[in-house]
Amino acid sequence: MSSSNLNIPNMQEEVQRLSTNWRTLLDAMPEMVFLLRDNGSVEYMNRSAKACFGFPCGEKVAASLQNVGQICSSQLTNGTTTPETCVIETLIDTTPVEYSSVPFVGYTGEKLIMLVMRNITQRKKFERELLEFNTSIETILQQKIGELQASEEMRTKLMRQVNSLKSQLGHHHYADKMVGRSRKMRELREMIHQVSGSDATILITGESGTGKELVANLVKATSSREDKAFLKINCNAINDSLLEADLFGYEKGSFTGATARKIGKFEVVNGGTIFLDEIGDISPRMQVALLRVLQNGEIIRVGGTEPVQVDVRVIAATNVDLAQAVKEKKFRLDLYYRLNIINIDIPPLRERKEDIVELVSYFVNHYRDAFKKEIDFVPKSIINRLLEHDWPGNVRELENLIQRAVLMAKGKMITESDLLFDQDPRIEQKRNETSVIDEKLGTMPLKSMVADFEAIIIRRALDKYSGNVATAAGQLNIGKTALYDKMKQHNISAKRIKDKTQA
Incomplete structure (x- = not known):
């Protein structure tokens, strides 16, 4: 008998010893380990795999493993994947797992596939919770991070999810009093946070009642001047001459009652922010004065000659179409460009x-x-x-x-x-105007009826332009003084119309 035959028992014992050792090693691993034949049938399962799927495993589990094995065999044969680095997620029956695969040669030379698999049910549960509770996602994720005794890699991954979801949910700030999470409101908030950090002049536009002051508050609160002074001026509520003195101040003796120098709002708020509401209603003289501030950062007090340097961030708002006002020569083009550096338009x-x-x-x-x-x-x-x-x-x-x-x-x-809806004043006014004409037709002379109809036209023009006499006069192609005379004749008050529009 040859020496090689004499060593066969020893070789068998060595093979048995090695087999026992690697099985013991694999059974000690917390990950699940499977050995699959090239047709996907299960050759071996370690202790973790048996604990998860039972042994022998059920038909559905076996079918899932067979499918995985066939895919891995095809990929390894075609060279379409790198087994050392590829981690794939799938379902084994109903259990979510992730696995990597490597080729394995058995003791008898058969080609096998080793799967190293991890049960990711708990991780998937956390991911579902993140989606279900996205309204308070940051708090939930922080709680989960605190509860998890996971690796630093898992903590980093969760924090990345927090940042991503915060970005998706949009910005939130304590000063944000706007209500609504529609796409248009998300875009509005994104725009505000994008531009508030600069010192550029902002023009807020939108219909009456949309919340322009809320936007101005949020712009200021999220700007670099958050802790500086903030003043709000309604340009439509103050007489032109008083508005100029209020904004720019005045020198002693510049007018009756000016017994001492007084600094204006722009000097008071120096270093901070000023909100000029209803900017579309200011006079041509005020437009020139405001242009000087925006261009050169300086004001001249009423009755003064020396410019005063100021550092003020201007936020303006209007429901007037300034582009149209420029075309109609009612608003300066250069001031419009200075105001409209950044336009925030609020959706109705x-x-x-x-x-x-x-x-x-x-x-x-x-x-x-x-x-x-x-x-x-x-x-x-x-x-x-x-x-x-x-x-x-x-x-x-x-x-x-x-x-x-x-x-x-x-x-x-x-x-x-x-539920008492306000009657749309435009519909009600049209109905009243028609009935007035019908009632008077045939009962009074044409001249009187034309005068009444003139009053109706003037009221409609003032309603359309929110009580702005200058704008209404331009639209009617009549002088401002002449329009005031006709308003007095017909007992029409621009102030009452303006108050009704702003109510």
Whole structure:
């Protein structure tokens, strides 16, 4: 007998010893280990794999493993994957796992595939929780990070998810009092946070009642001048001469009553921010003075001759179409360009009706507390009516409606009888004007009827331009003084129209 035959028992013992050693080693691993034949059938499962899927494994588990094995065999044969680095996620029956695969040669020379697999059920659970609770995602993720005794790699991954989801959810700031999470409102907030950090002049545009002052507040609060002075001026509420003295100050003796020098708002707020609302209504003289501030950073007090340097960030707002006003020679083109460096346009409520439900909830809660009411329900029929309305007065109109409804409600919910919509003044005015003409036709001379019709036209023009006499005069192709005379003749008050528009 040859020496090689004499060593066969020893070789078998060595093979058995090695087999026992690697099986013991694999059984000690927390990961699941499978040896699959090239047809996908299971040759071996370590202790972790058996604990997870049972032994022998069920038909569905076996079918899933067979499918994985065939895919791995095909990839390894075609060279389409790098087994040392490729980690793949899949389902074994209903259990989510991730695995990597390597070729393996058995003791008898057969070609096998080794799968090293990890059960990722818990991780998938966390991911589902992140999606389900995205309204408070940052808090939830921080709690989960604190609870996990995971590796530093897992902590880093979760923090990246926090930052990504925060970016998706949009910016939030304590000064953000705007209500709504529609796409248009997300874009508006993104725009504000994008531009507020600079000192560039901002022009806020939008219809009356859309919340231009809320936008100005958020711009200031998220700017580098957050801790500096902030003043708000309604340019439409102050007489032109008084507005100039208020903004730029005056020198002693510059006019009757000017017994001492007084500094204006621009000097008071030096280093901070000033919000000029209704900027489209300022006079040509004020436009020149404001242009000097924006161009050179200087003001001249009323009655003074020496310029005073100021460092003020200007935020302006208007519901007037300034581009059209420029075409009509009512607003300076150079001032328009200086103001319109950054334009933030606020969408009207009719273009973001998906925010109405959230706005209704906000206003109901606010006025329920204010009026000591116990309202806790708004019927779907009420919501449907609100969604159908066109909201010419925007958020201000909705707030007024809910305020009245909460005040008038007798029970714990708002009813149809509590919902009193404002009559659209344009429709009501047209109806009244038509009835007036019909009533007077044949009962009074043409001259008197023409005079009445003239009054109707003047009122309509003033309504259209929010009580701005200069704009209305331009549209009617009449001098401003002549228009004032006709308004006096017909007892028309621009102030009352302006107040009604802003209410």
